[in-house]
Amino acid sequence: MNTKTLTKTLGLAVLGGLIAATGACSGSAGAGSDGQVTIQYWLWDDAQLPAYQQCADDFTQANPDITIQITQTAWTQYWTNLATQIAANAAPDVWVDHVSYYPQFVADKQIEDLQPYIDQDPGSLDFDQYVSNLAELWQVGDIRYGLPKDWDTIGLIVNRQAAADAGLTADDLANLTWNPTDGGSFEQAIAKLTIDQAGHRGDDPDFDKSKVAVYGFLPEWADGSQGQNLWGNLASSNGFTYADQNPFGTQFYYDSPALAATIDWMAELSNKGYAPQLDVQSSLSRLDVLKAGSGAMTSIGSFNQMLYQDTPDDYIFAPLPTGPQGRMSAINGLSNAMYAGGQHKDQAWQWIEYLASPACQDVVGDTGVIFPAVQEASDRSVAARAEVGLDAAIFLAYLDQPSGTFLIPIAEHGGEISQIIQDAIQSVGLHQTDAQTALTTANARVNALFN
Amino acid sequence: MTGWGKSRGAITDGLSQPVGPAPRPPRPLRRHRRGDGRVALIFIAPILVGFAVFYLYPTVRGLWWSFTDFSLIGQANFVGLDNYAAALRDFEFWNSMRVTLCYVILNVGSQTVLALLLATLMHRLTRSVILRTTLLLPWLVPNVTVGLVWLWLLDADLGFVNRLLGSMDLGPVGFFTNPSLGIMTVSLVNTWAYTGYNALLLYAGMLQIPPDLYESAAIDGAGEWKLFSRITLPLLRPVLALVLVVSLIGSFQIFDTVAVTTKGGPVNATRVIYYYIYQQAFTYFHLGYAATMAILLVLVLGVLTFVQLRLLRASESQLA
Structure with a gap:
């Protein structure tokens, strides 16, 4: 083998190796060519994962062209991961948001205002159904940075x-x-x-x-x-x-x-x-x-x-x-927020609206794991806990x-x-x-x- | 502690270099051939590409960020030397440097002395391969696991060690939670993890010392202590210098053990510089300011390494 061939072979081998290595590391995401859209959804609580997977399955059944991909990351890494994903313009379309962290994302204009989406179809969302003004947590003036997910005391x-x-x-x-x-x-x-x-x-x-x-x-x-x-x-x-x-x-x-x-x-x-x-x-x-x-x-x-x-x-x-x-x-509410830089905002809105609706919140409430923001779903959560012998009424006592x-x-x-x-x-x-x-x-x- | 893998290549350099000037360097036998350079380039291309992408580019970018108010997300605006001025006024920065220095002194000090002792024992008493492998075991355990294991063992309330102390009517001792003990505990946990590895490096260095020196000294009536202080230590100096420099740099980079066990607390008693940089960058989203502190740390480490190498005359050896 002469030097030239060796050079070429080695060069190709190195190049091939590098490409293979990078290819193996990158994930797959995004839309397929046939109009199928995948919405990325992030949450941190592993206990809630089964309930939201159920919501995602029900949602896809009703909207066959939208698939929901849920990623669960522990709380300690969640915000760092989210911030770096945003910096890389690759943030999830929808994420579970917390009051301690959302002002920073608002300041950096990374959260989509949901009000225009709500105005497209006024009356489809009933804001009176939520516990204790939870929706207002995410409202700054006329701008709405999320729809209520759940609450705790x-x-x-x-x-x-x-x-x-x-x-x-x-x-x-x-x-x-x-x-x-x-x-x-x-x-x-x-x-x-x-x-x-x-x-x-x-x-x-x-x-x-x-x-x-x-x-x-x-x-x-x-x-x-x-x-x-x-x-x-x-x-x-x-x-x-x-x-x-x-x-x-x-x-x-x-x-x-x-x-x-x-x-x-x-x-x-x-x-x-x-x-x-x-x-x-x-x-x-x-x-x-x-x-x-x-x-x-x-x-x-x-x-x-x-x-x-x-x-x-x-x-x-x-x-x-x-x-x-x-x-x-203290009462703390969580919300679902939409990424302002997302590719499929309309589909993301459909998912957020579904997450905030009784259909999904009842599914979550029936597991008893958290108190969903919708009053009736919260009552279901209390009932689910009562069934296993846990008195959850004490957490609601403050609301009265x-x-x-x-x-x-x-x-x-x-x-x-x-x-x-x-x-x-x-x-x-x-x-x-x-x-x-x-x-x-x-x-x-x-x-x-x-x- | 990152950066440990690098030491392996370097240690052989440290040893092969001092063989001393050969009487007359032989003329290169190879004739210059076209194409060698290119082949060589391809052989080092992977590391060169890796170096450029993962070291050079981030360093240059980090340097740029240190002059901006970059927040990880959004626009980076040039702010001149503002970040540097802020760092010099920031008492949390100085506290982190002080805490890190305490950690480094305790960690490198205890680790090097113990490693030297272990290496000497291995060198003079036994050459059992099993023993040598056993010494490496703690180093093979991932650092996060080491942190978690010790966190549980040393827990003030539920930890095994405190239960043991309790049965002797002592304690409880807040190994990680007492502000005056926290950083010492973290140091010693890492000493436990890295002593074996350092001992092995020093042992490899000791093997390079010609055995006949020990034999002739023994004939002259030198005891073990004399052998150690007069032969082992001076002839080991270049290797020791290298181990010290690498430990020192690695030690300054303490992060994982703190992140797992104390999270910088109580108050700021164990908030080492890397943890503070991490907090500024990813908790407070002050990436520009974090980059500034990282650059300052690079400067400090550069000066320390230079001074250390000069003091220990690392490039000279008495083996010549």
């Missing part, structure tokens, strides 16, 4: 045996009160649920807080700027407001004494031995620690209740305690009372605000500083982001 989960041993009935737990000064009957219940290694309970003078066997409460310290899992709810029931307006506030009130008192109370809970100190708190989920029996009570989102469908008798579910300003829970729910804040710079406030609150949990000092500094940093 927060409650308490208590180990049933631990509660019985502490002499607490389900009724006691459903009627707890709280204030930041002495913690109210909520703190008394936590004290009773706490046991040291010698068997003394937290309200016993002989209680040894350095040798705790079971903690009465497991607080969430890594809770961003919203405190959705505990402090946001307690602080709100103590008169705290996050910002001058919501959505899209620009002036924040994290230096409010109502919030500082709440955080100090949480830190004090650890000092009394009723909750683990932050520096020796498990890095695993609070629900894992609860299951292991080292904690007796913690807060839980309504979206997690079905984790207990096989052991409904082991736990009591209760609403959050009533604070000085009443009983309040005026200002029983508050929207978690929606703002630009969400990622940074989240880290700044979480750092400040953790520094209180670590007893490095008091809440008022930490939050005043942090609030100044947050407000500086908007100048």
Whole structure:
């Protein structure tokens, strides 16, 4: 073989290899030549996947020329993946959107305004069918950045045996009160649920807080700027407001004494031995620690209740305690958003409209996994949970009372605000500083982001 | 830690180079032939293309972004040196650098000392292949898995280690959650993962030292410590320098263990520079600012590598 042939052969081999390698890595997507359209749909919750696959199958049956391809990515990678896909002009046609992240996409003009599509066929969508104004979360002026998908609130989960041993009935737990000064009957219940290694309970003078066997409460310290899992709810029931307006506030009130008192109370809970100190708190989920029996009570989102469908008798579910300003829970809504750079927007709209319709929401509701945005589908979800012995009514209790729910804040710079406030609150949990000092500094940093 | 694969080629360079000047380089026997250059080009084309596409182009683009307000999505506007000025004023940036430096010192220090000890033991006591392979096992486990395994083992409440401590009436210790222990735990986890690999590199270096040196020294009555300090260590210097430089660069790139175990917390106690760059780029969508910090890190690493190589005189050897 002479040099020239060798050169050619090698060159071809290298080229062929490279082409084969790149070909094997790239995915396949897009429309076929015969008018068939594939709509990409992204969501993060694996528990919801079967329900939405059912919706997709039903939808394709009714619209044979549109196929829905669902991609599920875990929450921790979801937003990074979505952002990089958008940067590559290859984002999914429709994705499940969250209030913490959508302002950034709005600012970058990546989400399609749905109002023109709605106006094409006025009356086809009934906005009164959704729970508690959920549709308004996604509305900025006349622009609508998504249709409601589902919603959630927060409650308490208590180990049933631990509660019985502490002499607490389900009724006691459903009627707890709280204030930041002495913690109210909520703190008394936590004290009773706490046991040291010698068997003394937290309200016993002989209680040894350095040798705790079971903690009465497991607080969430890594809770961003919203405190959705505990402090946001307690602080709100103590008169705290996050910002001058919501959505899209620009002036924040994290230096409010109502919030500082709440955080100090949480830190004090650890000092009394009723909750683990932050520096020796498990890095695993609070629900894992609860299951292991080292904690007796913690807060839980309504979206997690079905984790207990096989052991409904082991736990009591209760609403959050009533604070000085009443009983309040954060309400969070999700939506389905359309990619502004998509190739098949009309078909994507058909899919979004179907997702927001009772037809799909009832299918999702019947699984009980989440509370769909349509009121009737939510009721179906509650019924599905009741069938396996789980009391979901406690998550709906807030909706009946005026200002029983508050929207978690929606703002630009969400990622940074989240880290700044979480750092400040953790520094209180670590007893490095008091809440008022930490939050005043942090609030100044947050407000500086908007100048 | 990325960049480890690169060390394999480099280590042989480090060894073959110091063989010293031959008396007179023989004239090249090959006559110059047309076409050799082209064949050679084809042989290195894959790596050259890879280098251009995956290193050169991203580096140039990253450098450009560091002068813009690019947000990953949308337009990039030129902002001059604003990002650099912001980085120098950003206390989170300096905190990340400090945390990373703590990590590097703890990690490279403990890792190198242990690896040297293990390599010497392998070299002087046993040459068992099984033992050598066993040492590599932790290095073969993916880093995310290493992180998860240790996260569970060392968990403050449910971890095996703390249960063990508890049975001895000690603890609990928040290995990952205590702000003053967090970065040390992360360092030692990676020391556990990489010591075996480093030991193997050093062991390979030790094998290059002529055995007769040890024999004659032993005849002269030198003990093991003397053999180590007077023969092994000085003659190992070029390899040691290389291992140190590669460990140092790899160590600065700590990301995965932190991302899996502590996510930078509590507060910012383990927010190493790569994690902070990642947050700026993909959580806050400040890609321009993230690129700036990456460029600053490149500068720091370049200076450190240069200083280190000079101090250890890596290109000279006493084996000549």
